[in-house]
Amino acid sequence: MxxxxxxxxxxxxxxxxxxxxxxxxxxxxxxxxxxxxxxxxxxxxxxxxxxxxxxxxxxxxxxxxxxxxxxxxxxxxxxxxxxxxxxxxxxxxLRFIHQDLGLIPEMSVVENLLLGSERQERRWGRIQWSAERARAQAAIERLGHSFDVRKKISELRAPERTSVAIARALENWERxxxxxxxxxxxxxxxxxxxxxxxxxxxxxxxxxxxxxxxxxxxxxxxxxxxxxxxxxxxxxxxxxxxxxxxxxxxxxxxxxxxxxxLSKPERDPARVDGRPPVFVVKDLTGPDVNGLSFEVRAGEVVGIAGLTGSGRDTVLGSVFGRHPRTGSVTLKGRTIRAHNISDAIAAGVAYLPGDRAEGFFSTLSASENLLITAPGRHWRGRFHRKCEHEETTGFFAKLGIVPVAPTLPGSSFSGGNQQKLMLAKWLRLQPEVLLLEEPTQGVDVAAKSLIHDQIDRLAAEGRAIVVASSESEELARVCDRVLVMRDGVAADSKNGATLTANWITHATLLDSHGSETVQ
Incomplete structure (x- = not known):
């Protein structure tokens, strides 16, 4: 305690x-x-x-x-x-660096550092670019980096972009x-x-x-x-x-x-071994994905691991129809057409994107965010507000969403509660397949535990689930089997008692010649 x-x-x-x-x-x-x-x-x-x-x-x-x-x-x-x-x-x-760094991707590092600056080097009203580049380079180097400040923000790695935001906060003010x-x-x-x-x-x-x-x-x-x-x-x-x-x-x-x-439940991955596959992805090719094939059984949770750019962060969007793709995707023998989100939803597939900005509307109320997947469900010649309220508050209780105020705008809810609302809008459709991309990104320990428990419950009900996550501990916690993406293909896999966070991390960081290819 x-x-x-x-x-x-x-x-x-x-x-x-x-x-x-x-x-x-x-x-x-x-x-x-x-x-x-x-x-x-x-x-x-x-x-x-x-x-x-x-x-x-x-x-x-x-x-x-x-x-x-x-x-x-x-x-x-x-x-x-x-x-x-x-x-x-x-x-x-006092200076504040938010998750949205406020940088302009198509401008150079030095140009971003000058935005809002009160210390610009000027002569005859013109910015002295050579002096500014030297000052920007010195600011970046003081933070332990040495990249060229003439580069565009879009060309930098994530830690380098963060260093630019911090350098701008440290340099651009009179105090x-x-x-x-x-x-x-x-x-x-x-x-x-x-x-x-x-x-x-x-x-x-x-x-x-x-x-x-x-x-x-x-x-x-x-x-x-x-x-x-x-x-x-x-x-x-x-x-x-x-x-x-x-x-x-x-x-x-x-x-x-x-x-x-927070502890991992006792779950025997062999419980699904005798079941036939219900969700089959074959020869999938799309952004960062090159001929990927995998199958998911009813009640099975399959994880997708890998570094950024390996295909991990685009595979589920391609399967769902958010990205153009080739190859086949079938659910219980029904073919889901490529680049067709409506077809995927109608077939019984749900997709939780990794970026909340793509699936959550902060200007709509919590209730509207939750009901948006099937807005006409409570239409009886007019919207039946009592039924809408009962369904919404039911999901609030089920997922521990707070405050219990469905009419408040989405922006009033914390990131974790927004994530729960995004999950709830798909659960109300009772999908047979859930594609979950970074399902607990940016949420606290309690919200993460609740979402993991929901994944356990959905698997126990027989849903086929695919989780793509950058967190090895999360994949080890919720998955029966994990595929490790590398160069657009599944280069390794593991299930059973040997599926640990350490193994996932190690396999993720191996180069393309460091492990056997999945058969």
Whole structure:
């Protein structure tokens, strides 16, 4: 059992950012309840909590987007900070890097660094590009990178793009940066690029900048952070040095008394061995996929692993009809036409995309997002609102979606609850096949556990499921069998007791000559 703590971490002289008694109410919902947060100069301070715990609200207050309730106080480097003022936050040296880095892909690194800059080198009103390139190169090199700043953003690796966003935050203002807030910087990155980001974070902290690091990946917190604060239900439940914790104790702090749901269930993959395949993909060729074939039995969960660009992140979209493809896809003998989403849905195939922006509409209500897959189901000459409400609230209860407010716009829900709504809109169709791409990307430990439990339940009901994920632990947790993609084909596979996260990670990182080809 996790022991809740409110111990004070920093010595007074070390404090850089100090928040006291921060509360925030949205209507009848208390999103934050008298939260304290203290960050020292030059430390990496992790902020953890499940979706809806209050993390985003706290960061938005710090950035000036929300104003807290009366009684809150804030200080930066000993000076009072007007919470709720974006101008005051910028003047205090607070900078924010979101998952959307705000970079323009077709512009060069140096041009992106100049956007919004207050330090442009000019002569006779013209930008001095040679001087700007030299300044940009120096800024990038201070962060441990050495790529050419004349490159376009679209030509850079993900960690390099993040370094550009951080360099822009550190360089472009008249006041030195005091605190850098990084919100899920590795959420959409493959594991082999995460190390570069953690090194980058340590480099920034080593230059005396306070770093507030938000991530659901607990292994990263153990590796990079000095201190951790955990929020649960809008309340701070822990504030301690990271050295006192393991991944498991942090998970316990995040989810409270629900830790038992995180363990892998006992499931014998041989239970599906005698069943015939129901979903057959043969000679599939599409973006990054080159002649892939695989079969899925009823009740089986097949995983797709691989690095970005291996085909892992495009195969399910191609199968569903989102991308052009050749080859055949059949469900119980019925051919699903290529590049035809309607045909796939009509056949009983559901697809959860890896990017929420492709499947979730933030301006629509939660109910509209959930009902969109079959909007006419409750039409009786007019929409039967009572039936719509009953179905929607039923899924809210089933998937633990909060707040239970179906009429609120989608933007009011946390990332994890948006993910649950996307899953619910497909479950209401009772599909025979589910194609799940990064099903828990950017969600907290509790939401991830619930989604994994739903996958278990759906498999037990006899659904055929394919999960494409960059997380080896996730694939090992939910899958009966895993295919490892490399150069557009399945280059390795494993099932049974030897299917472990370590094996998946190792097989994923092998070069194209490092393992046997799947037969």
């Amino acid at each position: 996790c022991t809740e703590s409110t111990s004070e971490i920093p010595e007074a002289g070390d404090l850089l950012v100090d928040l006291k008694r921060v509360s925030k109410r949205f209507g009848g919902l208390m999103a934050l309840k008298s939260v304290d947060l203290s960050i020292r100069r030059g430390e990496v301070h992790a902020l953890l909590g499940h979706n809806g715990s209050g993390k985003s609200t706290l960061v938005k207050i710090l950035a000036g987007y929300h104003r807290p309730e009366h009684g809150a106080e804030a200080f930066v480097d000993g000076m009072p900070l007007d919470l709720g003022s974006g101008v005051a936050a910028r003047k205090a040296g 030195d940066v005091s605190c850098l807030v990084l919100d899920e910087p590795t959420a959409s990155m493959p594991s082999h690029e995460v190390d570069d980001i953690l090194t980058l974070v340590s480099t920034v902290a080593g230059q005396g900048v306070a770093v507030l690091y938000i991530s659901h990946r607990l292994e990263e917190i153990i590796r990079v952070a000095d201190t951790v604060t955990v929020l649960r239900g809008g309340t701070r439940v822990l504030a301690e040095p990271v050295a006192q914790h393991t991944v498991r104790t942090l998970a316990q702090a995040v989810v409270g008394n629900h830790m038992e749901t």
